[in-house]
Amino acid sequence: MPGTPKAVAKLVEILSTWLPSLRSRFVLLVAGLFLVLSVVMIMVASYLDLRDEEHRVVADAKAIGATVSRLAVPHLTNHHYLILEQELESIASSGIVELAQVHDPGRAVTIDSDPATSYFDEMEMHPLVARALATGADQLRQTQERVEIALPVRDMASETVLGVALVAVKRVPVNGTLFAIWGRNIVITLVLLVFCVPVTFHFAESFVRPIKALTQTAHTVSDGNFDAPFPVDRRDEIGVLARAYRDMVATIRANMARIHELAFVDPVTRLPNRECFRQHFNANMVDGAGKPNRMSVLFIDLDRFKRVNDSYGHDHGDALLKEVAARLQRLLEASGCACRNDSGLQKGGCEGDQAKFAPLVARLGGDEFAVILPTDKPRNSVYTLADDLVQCVEQPLEINGLTMAVGASIGVSTYPDDGSDYTEILKNADIAMYAAKRTGGNRACFYSEIERDSGSHERIRLEAELKRALLRDEFAVVFQPKIDCTSMKVVGAEVLVRWDHPERGMLAPGAFIDVAEESDLITRLGDRVLELACEQGRAWLDRGQRLPLAVNVSIRQLEKPGFTRRVLETLEMSGFPAELLQLEVTETVAMADPERVSEASRPLLEAGITFAIDDFGTGYSSLAHLQRLPFNTFKIDRSFVSGLGTDKHSRSIVQTILAMARSLNYEVVAEGVETLEQQAFLMENGCTTAQGFLFARPMPADHFEAWAKAFSGRSRQASGTTTRDGTISAA
Numbered sequence: 001m002p003g004t005p006k007a008v009a010k011l012v013e014i015l016s017t018w019l020p021s022l023r024s025r026f027v028l029l030v031a032g033l034f035l036v037l038s039v040v041m042i043m044v045a046s047y048l049d050l051r052d053e054e055h056r057v058v059a060d061a062k063a064i065g066a067t068v069s070r071l072a073v074p075h076l077t078n079h080h081y082l083i084l085e086q087e088l089e090s091i092a093s094s095g096i097v098e099l100a101q102v103h104d105p106g107r108a109v110t111i112d113s114d115p116a117t118s119y120f121d122e123m124e125m126h127p128l129v130a131r132a133l134a135t136g137a138d139q140l141r142q143t144q145e146r147v148e149i150a151l152p153v154r155d156m157a158s159e160t161v162l163g164v165a166l167v168a169v170k171r172v173p174v175n176g177t178l179f180a181i182w183g184r185n186i187v188i189t190l191v192l193l194v195f196c197v198p199v200t201f202h203f204a205e206s207f208v209r210p211i212k213a214l215t216q217t218a219h220t221v222s223d224g225n226f227d228a229p230f231p232v233d234r235r236d237e238i239g240v241l242a243r244a245y246r247d248m249v250a251t252i253r254a255n256m257a258r259i260h261e262l263a264f265v266d267p268v269t270r271l272p273n274r275e276c277f278r279q280h281f282n283a284n285m286v287d288g289a290g291k292p293n294r295m296s297v298l299f300i301d302l303d304r305f306k307r308v309n310d311s312y313g314h315d316h317g318d319a320l321l322k323e324v325a326a327r328l329q330r331l332l333e334a335s336g337c338a339c340r341n342d343s344g345l346q347k348g349g350c351e352g353d354q355a356k357f358a359p360l361v362a363r364l365g366g367d368e369f370a371v372i373l374p375t376d377k378p379r380n381s382v383y384t385l386a387d388d389l390v391q392c393v394e395q396p397l398e399i400n401g402l403t404m405a406v407g408a409s410i411g412v413s414t415y416p417d418d419g420s421d422y423t424e425i426l427k428n429a430d431i432a433m434y435a436a437k438r439t440g441g442n443r444a445c446f447y448s449e450i451e452r453d454s455g456s457h458e459r460i461r462l463e464a465e466l467k468r469a470l471l472r473d474e475f476a477v478v479f480q481p482k483i484d485c486t487s488m489k490v491v492g493a494e495v496l497v498r499w500d501h502p503e504r505g506m507l508a509p510g511a512f513i514d515v516a517e518e519s520d521l522i523t524r525l526g527d528r529v530l531e532l533a534c535e536q537g538r539a540w541l542d543r544g545q546r547l548p549l550a551v552n553v554s555i556r557q558l559e560k561p562g563f564t565r566r567v568l569e570t571l572e573m574s575g576f577p578a579e580l581l582q583l584e585v586t587e588t589v590a591m592a593d594p595e596r597v598s599e600a601s602r603p604l605l606e607a608g609i610t611f612a613i614d615d616f617g618t619g620y621s622s623l624a625h626l627q628r629l630p631f632n633t634f635k636i637d638r639s640f641v642s643g644l645g646t647d648k649h650s651r652s653i654v655q656t657i658l659a660m661a662r663s664l665n666y667e668v669v670a671e672g673v674e675t676l677e678q679q680a681f682l683m684e685n686g687c688t689t690a691q692g693f694l695f696a697r698p699m700p701a702d703h704f705e706a707w708a709k710a711f712s713g714r715s716r717q718a719s720g721t722t723t724r725d726g727t728i729s730a731a
Ligand code: C2E
Pocket: 480, 495, 496, 497, 508, 509, 510, 513, 526, 529, 551, 552, 553, 554, 614, 615, 638, 671, 672, 673, 674, 691, 692, 693, 694, 698
């Protein structure tokens, strides 16, 4: 049949959806139990009924036998065989009795119920009759088909045995009896089943209902509605489950609140955090009509906060931040009310009809706070608020019984005038804040106003960017090899910093080092370069390459207290040996304050670090000073090397430097060697080491390794000659 597989598939589908449910399983379980019970009951009932039937047939046979025996007494006494025969025939006509027979041993006559025979006929004696005669006792025999019983016929008075009565009673076939018994029991079971299945269904349904309700609630909760009702109130296990479930949801709700708090609230001041601030800004960038919402971001950085933290500890620092946060919030609320009189603030955003969102004050981290202020036309409202903020922070603070004072430098930028997105607006507010700091602090600067002075603006912007770059670790180092001109071996490398700028790509130090030196950032930058250099040096050492590294240091770094300690710590942390590290200090710096340089370098010298004078020839070194300073290497400035081919003056300067180095026992590194002629001149005049594009440009560590391998291969090939055939350059 073509329809069968479809129908079967449908059935399987229905069963597979129906069967796994708790309710169906419950119904099936009960029905199954019921059926098993019914089968057992039917078996037991059948067995009992069969046994009863057995007993009944035997009892019937006995009773009929006794009747025949009593009936036969007068007939045997009087020899009325014909009457007896007729009576036996009538007994057998009932159908149950198969055969009724009386034997008279006296006359050897057998009278039976079979109409086909007569007592005249000679008949063989039934074996049971013979046994009853011989024993004088009742004899019973049972077969599949019948029960036979033989009873002696006694005269009541004399107790003498007159004869024997024999009765054979038919058995009903067992199969027929069994069918009857089973039929009856199956009907009873079916009737009970018809009643029981709906009842079970009902129970199953009421059992499953609370589970369904719980499931519904679970769905609602997973959709994010933690207030979904729990409609289950029972004392049984489901009630326990529901309560456990309710507790779990309560815990999740509390955790969610905690997570939300951790994600969006600053734990120290309880103000919204940076992320919350960002989201608030982004959420309010456009109004309902899709037009940009004007708003100002006030970037607030506390002046002198670091000093409080360093001298009084973090507890006092935190308390101070809390107090400042509270002041900012109070001021903002108060200005919201005060501006009701006339100030533009009201129009701008507190509660005027154009106000689309509330101002927000947040802590961005460290000692940085920020305010988002909805602003419409009148700018002076923002000016006033910025000034108020400065004044309110400037008031002395009472922290744990101590009076402290900090200031606030505030930078303001306005969306969409000063930037098109959050990142730009915040960056420009930061730049404006930097401008406020650089011009003495404790004041507010507007980005749109510093823009006018483009020169200083660029520097300020760069400084702010550098600060961020340090936080984001955007600096990398490259390595330029130093070559021994006689053996043509790599004898070391100078480490040079690069800024991996997110927008402008890889920047050389010329683009930023001056600004870094002017501000204090050069110390942090220098520390980072030293770290990177030592880590790389150590990595090479681990791979069996012992490469001395020269790192540039600026005077700012040398001056800064703790420089010596930091250098030694960095060496220790990285495991780079001190004797492989050389620090390069420019000649002008070294000569400007030889006392200080010699002071600062002493412990480093003791540790094994060497010093080189960088850009030698550009300053005015006096021999007296040179001898007092801890240097052992000159680096001849690139300008003289590049002039070697054309400029006589340069040649004589280089010759002088080399002669001086010999007499002072200094090593010399010639910088900026670009041509074979330059190299040849230097070698003729006894310069040992050279560095320049002739050999390689500065390159990242991995390139350096590959380059060094190729270079040593080539110099082996060309061994015996010291000339090289062109510039080896790397990316
Ligand atoms: P420097 O110490 O005199 O470094 C040598 C500079 O000359 C490097 O420029 C290098 O790329 C370049 N140079 C090397 N060979 C040649 C050549 O054959 N021809 C030419 N035209 N130039 C060559 P870079 O990397 O741009 O560094 C510039 C300056 O920035 C350095 O001059 C150094 O004073 C400063 N600097 C670099 N890294 C650091 C640092 O980590 N800390 C400090 N404080 N200053 C650094």
